[in-house]
Amino acid sequence: MSAYKIEVENLNAWYDYKHILIDINMKIKERTVTAIMGPSGCGKTTFIRCLNRMHELVPKAKVSGKVIFNNLNIYDNNVDPTWIRRKIGMVFQKPNPFPMMSIYDNVAFGPKIHGIKKRSILDKIVKQSLEMAGLWEEVKDDLQKPASALSGGQQQRLCIARALALEPEVILMDEPTSHLDPISATKIEMLIRKLAENYTVVIVTHNMQQAARISDYVAFLYMGRLVEYGPTKEVFERPKNELTERYITGKIS
Amino acid sequence: MNELYNKFRSLKDKIMHILVYLALIIALIPLFSILFEVFIRGISAINLDFFIKPTPAVGEIGGIANAIQGTLITIGLASVIGVPIGIITGIFLSEYSENKLSTIIRLFNELLNGMPSIVIGLFAYVLIATVVGFSVIAASFALALIMIPIVSITTEEALKLVPASIREAAIALGMSRWKTVIFVALRTTKKTIITGILQAIARIAGESAPILVTMGYWKWWFAGLDRPVANLALDIFLFAKSPFENWIVLAWGSALILIIIILSINIVARIIMKERY
Ligand SMILES: Nc1ncnc2c1ncn2[C@@H]1O[C@H](COP(=O)(O)OP(=O)(O)OP(=O)(O)O)[C@@H](O)[C@H]1O
Ligand SMILES: [Mg+2]
Numbered sequence: 001m002s003a004y005k006i007e008v009e010n011l012n013a014w015y016d017y018k019h020i021l022i023d024i025n026m027k028i029k030e031r032t033v034t035a036i037m038g039p040s041g042c043g044k045t046t047f048i049r050c051l052n053r054m055h056e057l058v059p060k061a062k063v064s065g066k067v068i069f070n071n072l073n074i075y076d077n078n079v080d081p082t083w084i085r086r087k088i089g090m091v092f093q094k095p096n097p098f099p100m101m102s103i104y105d106n107v108a109f110g111p112k113i114h115g116i117k118k119r120s121i122l123d124k125i126v127k128q129s130l131e132m133a134g135l136w137e138e139v140k141d142d143l144q145k146p147a148s149a150l151s152g153g154q155q156q157r158l159c160i161a162r163a164l165a166l167e168p169e170v171i172l173m174d175e176p177t178s179h180l181d182p183i184s185a186t187k188i189e190m191l192i193r194k195l196a197e198n199y200t201v202v203i204v205t206h207n208m209q210q211a212a213r214i215s216d217y218v219a220f221l222y223m224g225r226l227v228e229y230g231p232t233k234e235v236f237e238r239p240k241n242e243l244t245e246r247y248i249t250g251k252i253s
Numbered sequence: 254m255n256e257l258y259n260k261f262r263s264l265k266d267k268i269m270h271i272l273v274y275l276a277l278i279i280a281l282i283p284l285f286s287i288l289f290e291v292f293i294r295g296i297s298a299i300n301l302d303f304f305i306k307p308t309p310a311v312g313e314i315g316g317i318a319n320a321i322q323g324t325l326i327t328i329g330l331a332s333v334i335g336v337p338i339g340i341i342t343g344i345f346l347s348e349y350s351e352n353k354l355s356t357i358i359r360l361f362n363e364l365l366n367g368m369p370s371i372v373i374g375l376f377a378y379v380l381i382a383t384v385v386g387f388s389v390i391a392a393s394f395a396l397a398l399i400m401i402p403i404v405s406i407t408t409e410e411a412l413k414l415v416p417a418s419i420r421e422a423a424i425a426l427g428m429s430r431w432k433t434v435i436f437v438a439l440r441t442t443k444k445t446i447i448t449g450i451l452q453a454i455a456r457i458a459g460e461s462a463p464i465l466v467t468m469g470y471w472k473w474w475f476a477g478l479d480r481p482v483a484n485l486a487l488d489i490f491l492f493a494k495s496p497f498e499n500w501i502v503l504a505w506g507s508a509l510i511l512i513i514i515i516l517s518i519n520i521v522a523r524i525i526m527k528e529r530y
Contacts, residue, residue: 054425086427096418100441110426113436159422166426 004068005030005170005200006051011065013043013050015058020046022224024065028217033192033201035211035232038221039252044204045093047221048172051202052088053081069170086114088170089163094179095155097147097162103130104143106158110166125165133161134191153184160191171195173203177210189214208248212236220244288512295509298502308472308483308491314499317507319474323389323482324514326475327468328458330393335400336450342401343408343446344434350413362402373398374463382467389478391467396460400453407449411442444525451522455515461486485511 006028013021020043028034036044049055050063053074066073074084097106107126116122126143130136135157139150147158156176163171173192177185192214195201205211211218211232218235220228220243228235228244239245246252302316309315342362346355365373377395385391415438423433439446464484470491471481485507492504 052425054421057421057424082427082429084427085425090425092418092421092425094418096416096422098419098422098437098441100443109436110428113426113428113432162422162426 003029005070006202007066007068008051009066009068011047011050011067012063013046013055014062015046016060020224021050024226026219026226026229028200028202030200031196031198032216033196033203033214034217034219035215036202036204036219036221037206037208037211037247039247040206042221043224044221045174048090048174048202048204051170051172052085052090054085054090056081086110086166087168088172089166089168091156091159091163091171091173091176093175095152095159097150097155097158099146099148101147102144103139103147103150103158106147107161107165110162114166126161129161129165130158132164132195133157134187134194135161151184153180153187156180156184156188157191160188160195168199170200170202173201175204175206178206185210220247222247291505291508291512294502294505295507298506299509303503303506307474308488309500309503311495311497315503317483317485317488317503317510319472320483320485320488320507321510322475323471324458324485326482327389327392327396327464327484328454330389330478331396331400331457332450332454334393335397335453336404338397339401339404339450339453340408340439340446342405344412344439346405346409347412348430348434358405362406365398366402366406369462370395370399370460371462371466374466377463377467385479387468387481389468389475389480389482392464392481392484395463395467396457399457399460399463403453403456404446404449407452408446411445411449412438414445415441444528448522448526451518451525455518455522458515458518459486459511461490485514 004027006026008024008026008028011021011024012019024047036047038044046055051067051074055061055063063075065075067075069084069088072079074081074088098109101109104126107129108122111122111125116125127136127140130139135154138154139145139158142149147155150158156179160171160176177188180188189210192201192203196216203215215232217230218228218232219226220235220239220241222243228239228241230240235244236248239248243252302314304316304321305318306314306316307319308317342358346358349355374395377391377398381394382388382391412434419441420433420438423437424430428436461484464487468481468484470487471483473483475482489504489507489511492500492507495501
């Protein structure tokens with residue numbers, strides 16, 4: 001097995017006739033944090049949605065190329081997209097817990113739907129996932145309260161716990177802190193570093209400092225093309241591409 | 254000049270306000286006088302016999318127990334038929350919004366919704382009563398046809414209001430589209446849907462025309478789904494047009510009970526809407 005968790009080969013993506021991602025090649029190492037950066041509208045969200053087959057849910061959306069996950073091309077005909085989405089979890093820009101469910105049910109929901117019925121096992125999964133997401137201490141006495149009663153930052157960590165409950169191998173995050181206050185954002189950043197001990201994390205961020213703080217690798221997208229990709233320190237100190245440099249120095253945003 | 258104009262405007266404003274309130278009061282007077290009348294007259298009919306005895310023989314003392322039983326059975330069977338069909342139709346309409354079949358179903362829904370209930374009754378009569386005979390089945394079928402558009406339109410609207418972000422959350426957990434609809438979207442919006450169902454039930458509880466056409470009067474207890482049953486709304490008519498004093502009292506009593514039933518359903522619907530879960 002290669003040391004890469006995900007290998008993107010010649011990935012192209014469209015919305016109807018609009019060509020959004022163009023010939024993207026990228027290898028993502030296991031148990032690292034990779035930050036995806038680039039100006040608004042360059043295709044960051046589209047890119048990570050191609051990694052767990054969410055892109056194809058948009059009517060008329062198209063993909064070509066390969067995304068190889070554990071030596072398996074997720075776009076092969078015989079691959080079940082729902083299985084891929086269990087293995088490659090996703091956290092969205094805006095916290096989106098299930099509003100009519102308790103904190104407990106939000107986390108237990110994924111495992112339940114996929115066939116785990118035993119209460120004691122579910123209890124364990126809920127506890128572990130909430131602990132991993134750094135939320136357990138805050139909610140352990142309120143597990144039956146509605147998820148909507150939590151603060152925005154807590155809701156986002158709940159969404160992370162919900163994704164972890166399925167024991168994914170990769171976690172995709174789309175600007176997970178952009179709707180949060182600085183303190184909640186810091187908590188999530190620390191959590192992401194901790195997650196990288198066990199998971200492969202790909203995170204979209206607009207925030208350069210955040211990328212510098214938490215990522216091992218940085219990818220810079222510009223108008224649908226991958227213009228720079230490498231270890232975070234190298235990219236920030238010696239960007240190879242002029243566009244990257246202008247972006248990092250704030251000349252384009 | 255400007256000041257004068259402003260004064261004129263505020264005066265006009267006040268007059269309009271008064272007129273609106275006046276119109277409201279005028280509209281409410283008949284409603285409250287009906288409720289008051291029914292309450293005062295109906296309450297005098299209410300005693301133990303009223304609740305435990307069936308329709309009396311001509312001129313004798315009796316109650317509306319069989320009519321309550323019959324109404325509940327008819328509404329129950331109508332709901333068993335109408336609610337699932339309504340919900341499934343609503344799901345289809347929201348999930349395949351653009352589909353040609355959806356356009357046709359929507360047309361049918363509007364048609365059914367606007368159709369006088371006696372015409373729906375006639376339809377059920379031709380389709381079922383002419384085969385099975387005057388029966389609960391025929392009546393419930395007619396009432397189900399009244400429920401279906403109400404339930405399916407509420408379900409469709411409710412599902413469309415479920416935020417896309419909630420559906421995406423479920424899909425990102427590896428849930429299929431149908432599991433997402435059933436376990437997440439329906440669940441997220443179940444309050445609205447239940448309220449729609451209760452409103453549909455309240456609506457059919459008071460229907461009399463389709464009952465008359467498909468079942469007619471029945472003065473006895475329930476005797477099978479292929480036979481008629483008694484019905485509160487029809488009892489009111491039966492009792493009211495009789496020449497006997499004690500029967501007319503029964504009519505008021507039945508009217509009161511019917512109003513209480515419909516009112517309670519509406520109140521329950523409101524309580525459900527307010528609750529968080
Ligand atoms: N559902 C859609 N249908 C059609 N076009 C879309 C859709 N979603 C995104 N696009 C277009 O695709 C391009 C890339 O969008 P994407 O959301 O991937 O950008 P992004 O880099 O995530 O931007 P941002 O930083 O603002 O989130 C944009 O031009 C956008 O207008
Ligand atoms: Mg985006």
